[in-house]
Amino acid sequence: FPSAPSTLPSRHCQHGADSExxxxxxxxxxxxxxxxxxxxxxxxxxxxxxxxxxxVESGNRSRVYVWRSSLRTLGSAIGPLASVFVFLREDEWTLDQLTVTLLIGM
Structure with a gap:
């Protein structure tokens, strides 16, 4: 695999000097x-x-699938929106901020 970590400046991902x-x-x-x-x-x-x-009953499948699809789309939008708000708040990333952003995004 390519050495992807070297493409990310470590100054933006500060996980502390005591990190193991x-x-x-x-x-x-x-x-x-x-x-x-x-x-x-x-x-x-x-x-x-x-x-x-x-x-799901055959007659109700369409309505239920529309609801499920809508909820999935909403869930897929919340993570990136949270990332945008965290980024707008501060441009220096800490491990705690990245962890929260990743967990909300998943």
């Missing part, structure tokens, strides 16, 4: 977590969709 992890280690932990998250989403999505479809 290097920037490279943190990047690869995040990369590994993203891979695991993607695998989980891929494995559970199909059975969940089938269960959801079978749980």
């Amino acid at each position: 992890f290097t920037d490279d280690e943190l990047f690869y932990y995040l990369l590994g977590s993203s891979v695991l998250w993607g695998l989980f989403m891929g494995l559970h999505s199909s059975p969940l969709e089938a269960l959801f479809g079978d749980s």
